[in-house]
Each structure stands twice: as structure tokens, then as C-alpha cells.
Amino acid sequence: MRSLIFCLLFFATGAAASASMGADGQLAQVFDGDTIEVRLNEGNLRLRLHAIDTPDLEQDLYFDAADAVRKLVGDRRLRVERVATTHGRLAAVIVVDGTDINGELIRAGFAYAHRKYLGLSEFDSRYCALEHEARVAGRGIWALPPKDRIAPWQLRQYYRGERTAFTDFSNETIVNCKAAAGKPDTRPGMIAADPIPGLTPPNPDCLIKADISASGKQLYYVPGMRVYAGTFINEDDGERWFCSENDAKNAGWERGRGR
Secondary structure, eight states: OHHHHHHHHHHHHHHHHHHHTOEEEEEEEEEETTEEEEEETTEEEEEEETTEEOOOTTSTTHHHHHHHHHHHHTTSOEEEEEEEEETTEEEEEEEETTEEHHHHHHHTTSOEEOGGGTTSSSGGGGHHHHHHHHHHHTOGGGGSOGGGOOOHHHHHHHHTTSOSEEOOGGGOOHHHHHHTTTSOOOOOOOEEOOOOTTTSOSSTTOOEEEEEOTTSOEEEEOTTSTTTTTOOOOGGGTOEEESSHHHHHHTTOEEOSOO
């Protein structure tokens, strides 16, 4: 068993080290439009495609984006251009026959330029312009109504309780896109989020989730805590929303663990 674990660690570490200097390989698996696994000489390596964000599972064109990756890469040799490590995963630009696949997904309308991560690679300097091209041409996500093409990172912010409305990028300019490069997205939203029972607070000023654990303990969670996004409130079972921590404590609820 120890030898097997050592071999797995060796191949994983070797593949990562190889990718950090740029490496050639082939597409092994597509998980979604911006997450793939590549086959290198040193072993397989899972990668996040740098500075792009494709639709999440619950959004339109999720499967189309993944299919676009398969079509753009196919069984041809690819080049992994390592950029950074994002949330514990390697982020890279994939190049096939001199073509930046990350950029092509944006150009085809299957991905947004992920503003927060722009500016880390010479490749991503074109991504705002490519997004603008796709938007003007009405390709992919840009053919959908604004409410159906929410930026995936904003959708995840919503699930974490960090926003209650989404930005309409219909009139985004290249200049505005570049101005947001490397910064967290705190811009206000104009598209109201559809209420999700148990996830969307009835009162937008009362975001604290008061949950009853499996053991019957009454715990509350505030936006930003690790378990907040995955906590659903079932008011029929006695769970509820609070507007302040003091209100929750005074009602007999304890602050849950996790930041």
C-alpha cells in the first residue's frame, strides 16, 4: 500500500512540476467547460482553465461548454502553460497548434473572461476583447436573455449569501472589463435573483441562517462562513432567518463552527 501511495504522489508531483515549466500532453477528461484533466508523460493532471468562467451545472450551456472543449482540443497534442494555483488547483492556459483554447471558449461565447484572475498571463490580455467580440456577435451565452446568462462567479457569490442581484453585462465595454482585472467583484447587481426556497431570505436584510443540526442543536451561520452556502432553512421544521447575531443569540441559538 505504501509503495502504491508513493507512486501516486510521485506521478502527481512530477506532473505538476512539469506543468509549472510548460508541458506537452493530451486531453484525458473534461469535467466541465473550465476544468479538465490532461495526460502528461509524468502522469495525469487536473487543471482549471485560467481566467475564464463557464456556466455552472444549473445554468444554460453548461454541457455545451464542455463539448466545446472536447471539439477544440480533440485528440491533438496540447501545450499546458501554467499560470497560477487557484483555490488549491493548478490554473493554466491550454494551447493547441498555437491557438489559445481558453480564449477561443470566450470568443465562441461559452465563457466569461473571469475578471478577478486577469493580468496573470500574457495570454489573458486579449480576453476582454474576445468577450466583447462574442457579445456583439451574439454567440453562445450572449444569445440568451440577461437573466439567463448570469456570470457564474456571481451565481456562486449568491449561493454564499454575498449578493442578492446580478450584473447585466450586456453593455460591458473592453475598458470596463480591463478596469475590473485582478479585483474581487463587488459591483452592484441590477438583475434580481429568483428566490430559492430555503436559500433566499424572505427579507434581504436578514441573512443569518438558523439551522437545527441532526443532533437537535440550534446553530446559526452568517454569510462568509464555510458552511453557509450549503445550509438550507426549512421553516416548517423550526429553522429560521435572523437579522442580527444578537437576535439569534437572544432567541437561544449558538454560533456554528467554521469561518
